[in-house]
Amino acid sequence: RVFQPLRSPVRYLPGPPSPSIIFGHMKEMFGDDFASVQERWLREYGPVVRFTGVLNSNRVLTLDPRALHHVLTSPIYEKPADARKHLGRIIGPGVLVVEGAEHRKQRRVMGPAFAPGHISNMTDIFLDKAAQLRDIWMSQITESSDQVATKVDALSWLGKLTLDVIGMAGFGYDFDALRPKEQSNELRKAFSVMFKGRPGFKLLPFLQAWVPLFRLVPDEQTKTTARAQAVMKHIGRELLAEKKETARVEMNGERLNRKTMQDMDLLSRLVRANMAADLPENQRMSDEDVVAQVPTFMVAGHETTSTAVTWCLYALSIDPRVQSKLRDELLQIPTDTPSMDALMALPYLDAVCRETLRIHPPVPMAGRVAQKEDTIPFETTFLDVKGRTQDHIRVTKGDFVLLPIVAINRSKDMWGEDALEFKPERWESIPEAVSKIPGVWGNVFSFLGGSRACIGYRFSIVEIKAILFTLLRSFKFELAVPKEDIVKRSAIVTRPVLRGDVENKTQMPLTIRSLRG
Numbered sequence: 074r075v076f077q078p079l080r081s082p083v084r085y086l087p088g089p090p091s092p093s094i095i096f097g098h099m100k101e102m103f104g105d106d107f108a109s110v111q112e113r114w115l116r117e118y119g120p121v122v123r124f125t126g127v128l129n130s131n132r133v134l135t136l137d138p139r140a141l142h143h144v145l146t147s148p149i150y151e152k153p154a155d156a157r158k159h160l161g162r163i164i165g166p167g168v169l170v171v172e173g174a175e176h177r178k179q180r181r182v183m184g185p186a187f188a189p190g191h192i193s194n195m196t197d198i199f200l201d202k203a204a205q206l207r208d209i210w211m212s213q214i215t216e217s218s219d220q221v222a223t224k225v226d227a228l229s230w231l232g233k234l235t236l237d238v239i240g241m242a243g244f245g246y247d248f249d250a251l252r253p254k255e256q257s258n259e260l261r262k263a264f265s266v267m268f269k270g271r272p273g274f275k276l277l278p279f280l281q282a283w284v285p286l287f288r289l290v291p292d293e294q295t296k297t298t299a300r301a302q303a304v305m306k307h308i309g310r311e312l313l314a315e316k317k318e319t320a321r322v323e324m325n326g327e328r329l330n331r332k333t334m335q336d337m338d339l340l341s342r343l344v345r346a347n348m349a350a351d352l353p354e355n356q357r358m359s360d361e362d363v364v365a366q367v368p369t370f371m372v373a374g375h376e377t378t379s380t381a382v383t384w385c386l387y388a389l390s391i392d393p394r395v396q397s398k399l400r401d402e403l404l405q406i407p408t409d410t411p412s413m414d415a416l417m418a419l420p421y422l423d424a425v426c427r428e429t430l431r432i433h434p435p436v437p438m439a440g441r442v443a444q445k446e447d448t449i450p451f452e453t454t455f456l457d458v459k460g461r462t463q464d465h466i467r468v469t470k471g472d473f474v475l476l477p478i479v480a481i482n483r484s485k486d487m488w489g490e491d492a493l494e495f496k497p498e499r500w501e502s503i504p505e506a507v508s509k510i511p512g513v514w515g516n517v518f519s520f521l522g523g524s525r526a527c528i529g530y531r532f533s534i535v536e537i538k539a540i541l542f543t544l545l546r547s548f549k550f551e552l553a554v555p556k557e558d559i560v561k562r563s564a565i566v567t568r569p570v571l572r573g574d575v576e577n578k579t580q581m582p583l584t585i586r587s588l589r590g
């Protein structure tokens with residue numbers, strides 16, 4: 074590992090000098106300002122930049138669509154092993170962390186559960202839970218002094234809402250997160266313990282991920298995490314046993330008569346697909362793999378979606394014109410419970426969602442590591458440090474390629490001079506250049522692309538639309554603090570933090586005004 078960077082051809086790429094032999098540019102990459110750092114490097118050093126990671130390891134930054142497409146689709150590239158192992162120790166061998174043949178197997182069995190037809194059946198769950206939040210907020214307004222408006226922390230409420238949604242739609246489990254905390258159930262408590270902690274750069278988890286010796290450091294979080302993990306596994310196993318039993322009864326021809334929401338959840342679908350008679354034995358997932366999908370869906374699908382809706386309400390709060398144009402469209406619908414197709418057919422709602430996920434992607438970046446030597450083709454030529462024109466780069470085992478989600482989504486070269494502005498109207502006619510972005514959804518890179526693209530992207534788009542539909546029809550949103558006070562804090566998910574808040578607590582204070590007279 075120590076000598077690898079000295080042998081790799083990546084060292085011939087232009088780029089900034091490493092500020093630290095131990096941490097390389099990791100501080101810059103985890104800092105709030107990472108997006109402008111990346112933009113600056115691309116401006117200074119050209120379309121392909123070499124920067125450094127831990128122990129001077131090579132990292133490549135580029136926005137070249139051909140190169141990124143290559144990395145996303147070639148089996149030579151895997152997620153960074155240390156990060157996978159670290160997450161795998163917490164959530165088990167779920168689809169988010171496994172690689173190679175095991176990953177292909179899991180994706181194949183899980184794919185049908187995320188098909189549009191099944192997501193369509195979940196729309197009622199999304200709308201139902203959103204209506205629950207609407208009613209809670211409405212009663213808070215009624216109880217307030219002026220009975221027309223109140224202040225809420227949108228982020229924490231939306232976090233509860235999306236946790237309830239992933240519980241019901243993911244495994245037919247009601248977290249009841251929208252209920253008061255005292256009524257918190259076991260799985261919700263276990264999950265919040267496992268992922269407790271504040272965003273930002275933290276040394277110990279970082280060292281634990283990289284240097285096995287540090288995993289022996291006894292910290293309180295590790296102990297409570299182990300206890301919470303045991304609860305999570307236990308509940309996961311119970312859920313699995315329940316789903317298997319239901320599927321068995323159905324498969325025996327004694328089809329259960331109750332068409333409950335549980336029959337529609339992702340885990341039930343996955344269990345059925347895994348039990349299908351025509352699935353070869355070696356393609357079936359083990360019980361351990363299936364149980365690991367419970368925390369996997371919670372990790373991958375809950376905070377990402379609540380953060381996306383939160384940033385959308387932020388964008389709508391600072392642009393009242395867009396907010397009322399969107400509301401006008403939503404109020405045209407004669408029912409509170411539209412179908413998925415009806416939601417998906419609303420053009421301005423679609424443009425607002427795309428623009429939110431472009432400007433405020435919840436996951437700011439990801440990365441892949443080459444497992445052996447490779448040549449990455451480029452669309453545009455560039456000069457290496459020796460001044461030679463190149464149309465490809467060579468990498469070797471251990472080289473890391475950044476997947477710069479924010480930088481692509483906001484690139485002025487691709488989107489035009491107004492790339493940094495929130496403008497849903499841009500989706501009426503998007504520039505030719507963005508059609509090359511190798512994203513699985515709508516010309517943005519926010520769900521990545523290729524064989525490891527977000528499996529839940531359709532789920533989350535319909536969920537986001539259902540939540541916005543329900544809330545915008547009942548409330549007007551305003552920021553309750555000056556917009557300069559909201560800071561983006563980047564970690565695995567980019568959350569809002571109030572400027573000057575020493576506790577670094579994530580929140581989005583909004584004033585909500587009832588539209589019911």
Ligand code: HEM
Pocket residue numbers: 152168169170180369370373374375377378381434435436439440519520521524525526527528529530532533
């Ligand atoms: C706005 C919401 C969401 C965003 C922005 C998002 C983004 C992403 C991104 C960027 C990745 C790739 C990570 C990487 O390869 O390093 C990913 C993977 C994944 N996402 Fe999402 N996600 C969202 C919602 C969801 C939901 C709702 C679910 C499940 C119900 C979900 C399940 C997954 C899973 C299982 C993976 C791993 C896929 C694999 O490795 O094969 N995501 N997501």
